[in-house]
Every structure is written in C-alpha cells, then in structure tokens.
Amino acid sequence: MHRLATAAILAWLSLGASAPPPPVTFTNYATQFDDLEAHTEGMPSGQRVAQFLTTFNALVPGLYVDKDLTRLVRHIDKALTDFPSIRPGFRDVESRFPEALNTAVEHFRKVFPDFVPPIPIYLVHSLGTRDGGSTRVGAKRVMLFGVDMIARLHNDDSLQPFLDHELFHLEHARHFDDCDQLWCPLWQEGLATFAASTMNPDSTDHQLLLDAPAPIRAETDAHWGEALCWIASRLDDTDDKDITDAFTGGSHPSEFPARFGYYVGLRVAEQAAGTRGLPPLARLSLQQARPVVARSLGSLIEAAHAPCKPPSLKGPITHKDPRLA
Helix, strand or coil, X not given: CHHHXXXXXHHHHHHCCCCCCCCCCCEECHHXXXXXXXXXXXXXXXXXXXXXXXXXHHHCCCCCCCCCHHHXXXXXXXXXXXXXXXXXXXXXXXXXXHHHHHHHHHHHCCCCCCCCCCCCEEEECCCCCCCEEEEEECCEEEEEEEHHHHHHHCCCCCHHHHHHHHHHHHHHHCCCCCCCCCHHHHHHHHHHHHHHXXXXXXXXXXXXXXXXXXXXXXXXXXXXXXXXXXXXXXXXXXXXXXXXXXXXXXXXXXXXXXXHHHHHXXXXXXXXXXXXXHHHHHCXXXXXXXXXXXXXXXXXXXXXXXXXXXXXXXXXXXXXXXXXC
C-alpha cells in the first residue's frame, strides 16, 4: 500500500499542481489486534502477551515498544483483557474510518487544496495511549490513529474536528520543523486547534478537544493573566517537565487545568490570525513563526494587563530532542 501511495504522490507531482492530489491512504493494523485477541482468548496472561509481541514484531517492527518493558507488558495485557468490553465501539470506528478519513480529507482540502500527507498513516489499537499523533515506528515517522481511543473520545460529532486537527499537524509538518523549546508545541497545538475551529464553525470545546480530561477554557480564563505569564516566562524553556505540565493530562500547575497550553496556544493563534489567514500561518518556518508567537503572546499579555513583560521576539531554536506533534 505504501508503494502504491508513493507512486500516486509522485505521479501527481509530475503532473503539476493543477492536477488533483491523490487519495489519502492508510494501513490498517487494528484488524490484526482484533483477530489476535480472539485467537489468544483463554491463554495464560504471559503466553498471551508473548504471542502478541511475536506477532506484531514480525508484522510491523517498532509499533509496540517502550523503554520500560514491564509497563509495555502491563499495557498489552490490559488492552487484551479489556477488549471484549470495547469491541463493538472499536469495530464501529474501524469500519467507519475509511469513509470518515476520505470525508475529512475532502473537507480539509477546501482550505489546503494541495494537501498530501508527508508520512504514512497507520490505524492501530494504541493500548490506550493516543487518539492520534505522530511518532516513530522503527526508523520512520508515522501518523498513528488509535481506534481504541477514538472509540472512547470521538465516536460522536467530534470526529470531524478531531481529524481536521490531526490532518493539520501533517500539513503543518511540511513547513514547520519541530524544536526543543516550549513555544513549538504551543504553536503546533494552538494552530491545530485553531484550524479545527476555523474549519468547523460553531464547534464546541468538546469538538475542539478542550474538555479532556476536564474543561479547560473557563478554568484557564479564571487565571488568564497568570497563565499568560507562566507561558511567557517559559517560552524558550526546554524542560520536559514544564512542557508536560502545559500539554498533557498529567501533572500541571495547581492553578491551571490539565492541558491548558492547548487553550493558550489557541488564543495565540487567534491573535496571530488577525493579520493573516490560516494557510499563511501554516506555511511559516521556525524562524518566521518565533516572532509571530512572541508578538501575539505579548498582545494578549498587554490586553489582559497581566503582571509580566511580553517575551522577546527572538530566542534560541534547537533540535536536540525534537518532539512529534
């Protein structure tokens, strides 16, 4: 499938931009999980996990890995044990995903008409780790869509905005490299959330992923000046803890909700969009985007009368340990 997709992309490029881009394809590994769960039912836990690892390491090396082997085994065992309870929703999402992706791509290309994913797309059981996002599988970068988490979080009217959000990450990656500094995920996630809101007028916070694990907007607005200052003071920070605090559902400053960085990023993107549209913002390089982010954040700080200074328009940009959006 990947060779066919590559051939289609090369054929499209050879015809020039006036030709329609090729369909977006994906590889489905969710069915193999479903089949393996049924095949190993009744086996002792250890034997079952061993069969899982043997099967998938041969099928797609690097898909299921973890530096902590004990944690990986625990996640696999739990995913297999819990699968009967989520099987109906899992199969529903899996069956609807091809049409949903095609519809989303058609919708997305109304704003980005030449969109072609720069990396392969895999449909998988994510072991409860993600609904979507890019990562490395073996030596290559891929976009993973986790059927288990989509069934849990987006098997409703949030599926279209969610897909727009993730497709935007793929589009953005064509122009914007990652970096170690906190401002990079602020821009990546904020702009992707803004893209989903722009492409889906009147979308709710649930549809924009701003209600997980709990509502973000109101609680952040209640401490808006402090949130802006927290981000501004760490804009060029490379500390994993600060970045995790702002963008994950785990540990976070007590005065702000989990994942509050998504909402601050959205507001930064909305501010930046006041002088240019979404496609031009998506095409900004690292060097071009850094002052845009700082200037927009500074404008928000000024408007909120927040107790801190706007960030500098210039700052370090490094790539020692780039994260994947």
